Amino acid sequence: MKSTIAVAIVLAFMQVQFMVATSAASSDPEATCNSCCQGLAGVPGIPGSNGNHGQHGLAGPRGDAGVGGQPGAKGDVGSDGLAGQPGAKGDHGLKGEQGVGQPGKQGPQGLPGINGLKGERGERGPAGQSGEAGECSTRRSAFTAVRNTVFSPPSAYDPLPFEELLFSEEGTDFNLDNGMFTCTVPGVYTFMFSVLKTSSNSQLWVFLKKNGNTIVSGTVNAEGYHSFSSSAVISLNHGDQVHLAVRGHIYSSTNRYTSFSGFLVYEI
Structure with a gap:
């Protein structure tokens, strides 16, 4: 329906153009000649429908590295994890070397030995010299x-x-x-x-x-x-x-x- 109306409008426009051109030709022979030589302007065509999307272009070169961001805020301390299960019982260690024990009780007294022979009495040594008498101070004050x-x-x-x-x-x-x-x-x-x-x-x-x-x-x-x-x-x-x-x-x-x-x- 819309396309029929559009065609009618175009035909009406072309008729008007033709009448104007005829009127001008009757008054100006040269213009009539030119008009006859050039012919009438064509009617604009109906706009075509949208074409299909073209293929993707080639990937561009890699951009420069961006500036590093600011450190984020410190996160909250996480809650304590659940207690782990008790580990398996370890193997017995190797037996250590034998230590030195405490001294034992005193053993029984041995049998008395045989006394040796008594030696002869030695000779009496010479008498020592008498020491000098010490001085006894009588000074007083x-x-x-x-x-x-x-x-x-x-x-x-x-x-x-x-x-x-x-x-x-x-x-x-x-x-x-x-x-x-x-x-x-x-x-x-x-x-x-x-x-x-x-x-x-x-x-x-x-x-x-x-x-x-x-x-x-x-x-x-x-x-x-x-x-x-x-x-x-x-x-x-x-x-x-x-x-x-x-x-x-x-x-x-x-x-x-x-x-x-x-x-x-x-x-x-």
Whole structure:
């Protein structure tokens, strides 16, 4: 139906063209001649149907390698797998070498052996020479010094002088003016002292010194009369010196509240 209508339209168009061409030819002879020579334009053909698909072309060359992708996100930790079945029982191992056992019990005592013959008594050797008699030291050293009056040191930590020797072993070197004991018999000595603070001052320091170095010391920090005592055992070489150094006012009287003693324990 559609193709019949299309043919009718084409024929009508061709008729109109023919009439126009005839009219032009009657007015223009040259145009009429040209029209007669060229002929009428052909009617456009009906569009053909789609052709079949052609064959596939040849494969093109391989493209360049692409840029590597970014690493993917870390996946979640998987759940624990099921416990496996117990393995089969292994074979028995080879028997090890025999070890060393514990010592056995003591065996029975053996039969007594036959005693050998007793040897002859040897001759008595000559008597040895008598040794020399050892020396017994009789050297001694000891003293006790006291104060009978009050003492106020001119400056801090001055040596404490004494006024009387109650006892002094022969050969003991003790200087009352500066209260200095000088060792004449090397050995181990014991020293003791007792010092009474006056009531007029509140502090007292006492130092037992050997060659200027403090051996023991003590202090009193209180109002009124207070006594401080101490002692020490020290080793002395020949010429070493020991004395008391004080800071503060010292009280004493004929009752001898302040004293200093020392004696040799044994020689070295």
